[in-house]
Structures are given as structure tokens and as C-alpha cells.
Amino acid sequence: MTPSIAHTLLRWLPRDGRPGVARRGLIVWGMALLIAVFQWLATPQEHPLVYSLVYSYAISTSIWFFSDPLRIALHRWLRTEPPHFWAFTPRTGAYMLASIVLGYALGTAVGDAFSGRSTWALLSLSPQRFWGFWLSSLGISFGFLFYFYHREKGLDLERQATEARLKLLETQLEPHMLFNTLANLRALIATDPPRAIHMLDRLNDYLRATLKASRTDAHSGAHTLADEFARLRDYLELMAVRMGPRLAYTLNLPAELQRHAVPPLLLQPLVENAIRHGLEPQVEGGRISVHASQHGASGLLIEVTDTGVGMDHSPPNPTTPNNPANGSGFGLAQVRERVASLPGTGRVELSSPPGGGTTVRLHLPFIKPSAAQTASP
Incomplete structure (x- = not known):
């Protein structure tokens, strides 16, 4: 996803939140491919690879959408601040849990519609397997959120350090020019x-x-x-x-x-x-x-x-x-x-x-x- 395409697709978000959303989206989609291939290799006889790809991308993209770009769009209600829009509060915790549940349900519905199967029927046929899938998705999602939170906090600290360094450079550069100008001004006053x-x-x-x-x-x-x-x-x-x-x-x-x-x-x-x-x-x-x-x-x-x-x-x-x-x-x-x-x-x-x-x-x-x-x- 090029910067111009990402800017166009995410223009409804605050400007300083768009680069992080696009970057995290690419990471999620890359991992979705690996998860799909791994699941298919584990049980290749049950379904073709395309089914695993659709389920993995649909679930990953849905959870990412609810927990990342929509979270930033709702930052005032969630009381999170730019530039990273992350905070550990009861409100954001409840929102993240709801995002994962809704994203999993929506992505599963898309995969079921594509494959003509019903994942929810597995709940009655093999509850242990159904809850295994659900808990693994929950764990992977929380793992991503934990990683993204600490990564964005690190980038924010790096940005603050860069700002401080640039402000220091300004304070070093400005007096040099000012003293030269005052020296010339003093000479011109007399002449x-x-x-x-x-x-x-x-x-x-x-x-x-x-x-x-x-x-x-x-x-x-x-x-x-x-x-x-x-x-x-x-x-x-x-x-x-x-x-x-x-x-x-x-x-x-x-x-x-x-x-x-x-x-x-x-x-x-x-x-x-x-x-x-x-x-x-x-x-x-x-x-x-x-x-x-x-x-x-x-x-x-x-x-x-x-x-x-x-x-x-x-x-x-x-x-x-x-x-x-x-x-x-x-x-x-x-x-x-x-x-x-x-x-x-x-x-x-x-x-x-x-x-x-x-x-x-x-x-x-x-x-x-x-x-x-x-x-x-």
C-alpha cells in the first residue's frame, strides 16, 4: 500500500493516525497469510487453501478494522490522545474485547458465505474444537494489540526525542545569526x-x-x-x-x-x-x-x-x-x-x-x- 493510496483510503481518520494504521494493516495482512498457510498445512484434507485464505483474511481484517482505524475514529469517546491513540483504561479494554468478538463474528460470516459451510454448527458438533479456534483467535488478537501498543509507544518516544534534538539545534543556530546581525546593526547606527x-x-x-x-x-x-x-x-x-x-x-x-x-x-x-x-x-x-x-x-x-x-x-x-x-x-x-x-x-x-x-x-x-x-x- 503506497503512502498516497493509504492517505486516500484513510482520509476519514486524523492525519497523524493514518501512517500507523496503514503500517499495522500491512503487518496484519502479512501475518494473515502465514496463519492461513499454517492452518491449511495442518489439515490439508479438510478444505482447499483458498478457504483458509478467505477465513484468515476476513477475520484478521475485520478485527483490525474494529480495533485500529475505528478505534482512532472514536478517540474522543474512548478518551485517547494523538499521536498513537492508545491507552489502557476500562473503557478501551471493553472496546478492544468487543472489537475482537465482533471482528471474529463478521470475518467468520464472510468465510462461511464463501465456503458454503457453517462454523457455528461446529459449536454443537465439536464444542472443544470450536472454542479452541475462538480462544486461539482471541490470543493472537491480544498478542497483536500488545505488540502494536508497545511499538507505537516506542515510536512516540523516538518522535519526542527527535523533536527535542531539533529544538536544541534551533537554539544553537538562532543566536549565531542574531549576534552577527546585532554587530552589523551597531556599525550601521553610526555610519x-x-x-x-x-x-x-x-x-x-x-x-x-x-x-x-x-x-x-x-x-x-x-x-x-x-x-x-x-x-x-x-x-x-x-x-x-x-x-x-x-x-x-x-x-x-x-x-x-x-x-x-x-x-x-x-x-x-x-x-x-x-x-x-x-x-x-x-x-x-x-x-x-x-x-x-x-x-x-x-x-x-x-x-x-x-x-x-x-x-x-x-x-x-x-x-x-x-x-x-x-x-x-x-x-x-x-x-x-x-x-x-x-x-x-x-x-x-x-x-x-x-x-x-x-x-x-x-x-x-x-x-x-x-x-x-x-x-x-
């Missing part, structure tokens, strides 16, 4: 007051956007590409005051992508790297271009390109962990961590052709904005 006022206005806008982003959860979807590009514009205006005509920039964000959710401070480290390591070492400066586009049906491509000195102006040193010449600088490492923390498959590509210039490409999963995001100003 060019109008220009200093313009720089102070840009700094005010930038700090306001930074404060807003610092209060935004990277996984909440509240920070969009429009916010990120607005913050980039404030930052580049600050740098333009400092560098003057040596810095030119282009920001290209199509209207249909403005509401696409991204982690805060995703692009600024790339732009700051481009200025510091690409344009500033070059006497004439250069241009920075940031372009976002939809890549295929399920991908988002963001390109940050500069016309600076490139990465071949100094020999790479593999022993230096934060050497921008080998693509392992602090800003790029931060961006790689942010991309890795996103749901789905994302990657960062870096290229610098001989003669100068560097391009960083971010390949991100494309997520259509929710109705609430689309309606927000």
Missing part, C-alpha cells in the same frame, strides 16, 4: 542611520516569525511553506542590508503549495550556508534562488541554488565533521535530521558542478492540506 532603521525593521519581522515558529510543533501541520518562505524573505532582507548589491535572491512558491506543512526552520540553514560558504567568499557576491514544486503525484521538491564559489574551492576533509565542503556542515546536518523526522520517504541531495554554484534538493512527501488549513487565512 548610515536610515539603513540601520531598515535593518531593525527587518530584524523585528524576523524575530516575530521566529517566535511563532518556536511555539509550533513540527508534526502539527501548523507551519506551512508560506510561513517558511515569509521567514526566508525576512532573513534575506536582513542579509541584503548587510551585503548590499552583492546579494540578490529569488523566492518562487506556487500558490497551490503555500499550505503544504513543513517543519519550522527547514530552509534557513541552507540559505545561511549558501551565503556564508558560497556568496561571501566571492568578491562580487551572487544570487540565491529558492524554488518549490510538486514532483510527480506524491512528491514535493524544494531547490536552494546559489551562484557562489561552490564546494570545490577547498579540498574536502573527511576527518572534519562539520566541513561544508564535504556536505556535512552543521546547517545541512540539521536539515537532514528534519527531513528524516518527517513521515514517509524524504531525502536531501547536494550537488556542486565544477566552476562554482551549489544546489541542495529536498525531496519530501507531498501532503494535501486539510480543509481547515485551506480555509485559514
Whole structure:
């Protein structure tokens, strides 16, 4: 099940619950195949393999539907919280037991309709065998629930650790830029007051956007590409005051992508790297271009390109962990961590052709904005 198909089929669920539901569904279906083959091999003379497959998939899918996606859809009534929607309470325990019983009954009815037999007749013919089947299904189902609960809790703890690590990276990156800006502002106050006022206005806008982003959860979807590009514009205006005509920039964000959710401070480290390591070492400066586009049906491509000195102006040193010449600088490492923390498959590509210039490409999963995001100003 591809991410786009899963997103379409599960769009009636909360956004942060969909990836886990799709992942657990694939695990359940894989195990259903193994259970069907095992049951058929145990008694191959009683029925063909297709009967075992239908019964196994019907029962497994029914129990999974009631205990997983429907559980998340009813999370307010069950009083469970995102992102994993799991909790051990009397209410959820009763719901899980009911889900297993109803799922088993529904899946058995589907298998009986397909095979033309009656599993319930086994209750009178061989009660011991009937209850053996039922108890084994109950045990397998509770085993899956126990495994999924601990797995999702582990993923949630990993997500929280990633968030904490990214927040720490933000606190390390922001003061560096702020101190440089204040130093330039102090010099301009004495030599060019109008220009200093313009720089102070840009700094005010930038700090306001930074404060807003610092209060935004990277996984909440509240920070969009429009916010990120607005913050980039404030930052580049600050740098333009400092560098003057040596810095030119282009920001290209199509209207249909403005509401696409991204982690805060995703692009600024790339732009700051481009200025510091690409344009500033070059006497004439250069241009920075940031372009976002939809890549295929399920991908988002963001390109940050500069016309600076490139990465071949100094020999790479593999022993230096934060050497921008080998693509392992602090800003790029931060961006790689942010991309890795996103749901789905994302990657960062870096290229610098001989003669100068560097391009960083971010390949991100494309997520259509929710109705609430689309309606927000």
C-alpha cells in the first residue's frame, strides 16, 4: 500500500493516525497469510487453501478494522490522545474485547458465505474444537494489540526525542545569526542611520516569525511553506542590508503549495550556508534562488541554488565533521535530521558542478492540506 493510496483510503481518520494504521494493516495482512498457510498445512484434507485464505483474511481484517482505524475514529469517546491513540483504561479494554468478538463474528460470516459451510454448527458438533479456534483467535488478537501498543509507544518516544534534538539545534543556530546581525546593526547606527532603521525593521519581522515558529510543533501541520518562505524573505532582507548589491535572491512558491506543512526552520540553514560558504567568499557576491514544486503525484521538491564559489574551492576533509565542503556542515546536518523526522520517504541531495554554484534538493512527501488549513487565512 503506497503512502498516497493509504492517505486516500484513510482520509476519514486524523492525519497523524493514518501512517500507523496503514503500517499495522500491512503487518496484519502479512501475518494473515502465514496463519492461513499454517492452518491449511495442518489439515490439508479438510478444505482447499483458498478457504483458509478467505477465513484468515476476513477475520484478521475485520478485527483490525474494529480495533485500529475505528478505534482512532472514536478517540474522543474512548478518551485517547494523538499521536498513537492508545491507552489502557476500562473503557478501551471493553472496546478492544468487543472489537475482537465482533471482528471474529463478521470475518467468520464472510468465510462461511464463501465456503458454503457453517462454523457455528461446529459449536454443537465439536464444542472443544470450536472454542479452541475462538480462544486461539482471541490470543493472537491480544498478542497483536500488545505488540502494536508497545511499538507505537516506542515510536512516540523516538518522535519526542527527535523533536527535542531539533529544538536544541534551533537554539544553537538562532543566536549565531542574531549576534552577527546585532554587530552589523551597531556599525550601521553610526555610519548610515536610515539603513540601520531598515535593518531593525527587518530584524523585528524576523524575530516575530521566529517566535511563532518556536511555539509550533513540527508534526502539527501548523507551519506551512508560506510561513517558511515569509521567514526566508525576512532573513534575506536582513542579509541584503548587510551585503548590499552583492546579494540578490529569488523566492518562487506556487500558490497551490503555500499550505503544504513543513517543519519550522527547514530552509534557513541552507540559505545561511549558501551565503556564508558560497556568496561571501566571492568578491562580487551572487544570487540565491529558492524554488518549490510538486514532483510527480506524491512528491514535493524544494531547490536552494546559489551562484557562489561552490564546494570545490577547498579540498574536502573527511576527518572534519562539520566541513561544508564535504556536505556535512552543521546547517545541512540539521536539515537532514528534519527531513528524516518527517513521515514517509524524504531525502536531501547536494550537488556542486565544477566552476562554482551549489544546489541542495529536498525531496519530501507531498501532503494535501486539510480543509481547515485551506480555509485559514
